[in-house]
Amino acid sequence: xxxxxxxxxxxxxxxxxxxxxxxxxxxxxxxxxxxxxxxxxxxxxxxxxxxxxxxxxxxxxxxxxxxxxxxxxxxxxxxxxxxxxxxxxxxxxxxxxxxxxxxxxxxxxxxxxxxxxxxxxxxxxxxxxxxxxxxxxxxxxxxxxxxxxxxxxxxxxxxxxxxxxxxxxxxxxxxxxxxxxxxxxxxxxxxxxxxxxxxxxxxxxxxxxxxxxxxxxxxxxxxxxxxxxxxxxxxxxxxxxxxxxxxxxxxxxxxxxxxxxxxxxxxxxxxxxxxxxxxxxxxxx
Numbered sequence: 001x002x003x004x005x006x007x008x009x010x011x012x013x014x015x016x017x018x019x020x021x022x023x024x025x026x027x028x029x030x031x032x033x034x035x036x037x038x039x040x041x042x043x044x045x046x047x048x049x050x051x052x053x054x055x056x057x058x059x060x061x062x063x064x065x066x067x068x069x070x071x072x073x074x075x076x077x078x079x080x081x082x083x084x085x086x087x088x089x090x091x092x093x094x095x096x097x098x099x100x101x102x103x104x105x106x107x108x109x110x111x112x113x114x115x116x117x118x119x120x121x122x123x124x125x126x127x128x129x130x131x132x133x134x135x136x137x138x139x140x141x142x143x144x145x146x147x148x149x150x151x152x153x154x155x156x157x158x159x160x161x162x163x164x165x166x167x168x169x170x171x172x173x174x175x176x177x178x179x180x181x182x183x184x185x186x187x188x189x190x191x192x193x194x195x196x197x198x199x200x201x202x203x204x205x206x207x208x209x210x211x212x213x214x215x216x217x218x219x220x221x222x223x224x225x226x227x228x229x230x231x232x233x234x235x236x237x238x239x240x241x242x243x244x245x246x247x248x249x250x251x252x253x254x255x256x257x258x259x260x261x262x263x264x265x266x267x268x269x270x271x272x273x274x275x276x277x278x279x280x281x282x283x284x285x
Contacts, residue, residue, distance in 0.1 A: 002030040002098060003081030003159065007071035008089040009036070012043030019050050021092035021200075026099045030085075031057040035075045038065025067174030067219075069167035076162045083116060084159045088201070092124075097198040101156050104194040108137075115189035116157040118143070119198035133195040139186035143193065145235050154199040161185060172255060173219035180226040183233065214284050220253040221260070228260045241269060248273025249280070 006018065015034075022032060032054075036043050039062075047060045063074055076084060083105060087093065097119075104117040114137075121129045130151040143149050165185050167176045216223045223246070230243035244266035251259075252274060 001081040002083045002085055002101060002156070003075075003079035004030050004032045004085050004087050004093075004098075005072070005075040005079065006032065006034045006087050006089055007037055007068050007075065008034060008039065008043060009065065009068075010039045010041045010043070011089040012039065012041045012046040014089050015043070015046055015050075018087065018089060018092055019054075021094075022056070023054070024095045025093065026096055027102065028056045028098075029102065030098055031059065031080055033075050033078055034058070034060045035071040035078075036060065036062045037068065037071045038063065065174070066169070067176065069176035069178070069222075070169050070174075072162075072178075073166050073169065076159060076166070079159045081159060083156050084162055085154075085156045087199070090202075092200045094197060094200060096196075100194070100196050100198050104192055104196075105156070108192045113190060114158075114192055115161045115185050116155065116191055118156065118191040118193045119154045119196050121152050121154050121199040121201050122197040124200050124202055128197060129201070134193060135195045136193050137190050138193060139190045140182045141186045141233055141235060143191070145239065152201070153193075155182065155191060156198075157185070161189065168222065168225070170219070170221050171257065173222055175215045175219035176222040177216075177226045180222065180229065183226075183229060187233075213280050216250055217253045217280060217284070220250040220255065221257065223250045224254070224262075225260045228262050231263065231266065245269045245273045245276065249276040252277040 004022065008015065034047060044060065044062065047058065051058055059078065061074060061078060063071065072086065083101065085101065100119065101117060108114040120133060123129065130149050130153050132149065134147050134149060136147060138147055143153070165181050167181055227243040227247040231240045244262060247262050248270045
């Protein structure tokens with residue numbers, strides 16, 4: 001069984017459309033786990049109204065607001081499925097998504113080297129976001145830097161792997177880049193990539209994507225950790241340079257708590273990071 005996981009925060013009105021895409025799945029061999037990250041709207045009542053019309057399990061959990069990454073951690077702990085498929089509250093699945101995931105997973109299910117499978121994301125008008133489309137086996141880092149795939153992908157991880165790699169929960173911060181955990185997993189495991197669209201996404205106002213700079217500035221330690229680790233991976237020098245610059249960019253927002261240290265060799269790009277920080281301050285005014 002697959003766990004479809006949806007973290008949500010004050011977006012109850014979007015859930016019925018997502019729910020409709022689940023009802024249309026060609027197989028219902030899944031559960032839907034919803035973690036409400038401290039919503040103040042009527043999300044719980046909306047979810048209650050879905051129970052009777054669903055022929056799959058829906059499980060709802062409410063928690064104090066702590067950010068999407070903390071909701072994912074809770075969802076992973078509660079999941080009963082062998083696979084964990086994150087489906088954001090403002091997105092949907094095409095009708096064959098779960099069937100396609102099951103078919104792809106069956107090809108590598110008994111191979112310990114794989115952390116799961118990975119398909120493609122498209123806009124609702126059909127435009128594929130990840131380019132070029134490839135059918136291969138690779139970790140998420142090689143996917144970007146060796147296969148040259150640009151754009152968000154739909155990763156479906158084995159639940160037991162995600163339990164080994166929880167998101168760090170840093171006091172006072174409500175954001176952690178998902179890339180941090182996906183990159184850590186990539187050091188030990190690869191994904192089976194199949195060239196099918198299994199996810200529909202459009203970026204709505206008010207989401208994480210539209211506010212990402214402001215959000216990162218409020219959670220500098222998690223962001224800095226991500227960039228420090230990127231400089232140690234087998235990626236092109238240009239990617240390491242960008243990571244070092246972004247480290248210093250958000251270092252300027254650090255709080256009075258411990259934070260990861262970057263190798264001193266990257267101090268040469270500090271001025272660039274400082275300039276970007278000043279530009280960020282102007283933009284968020």
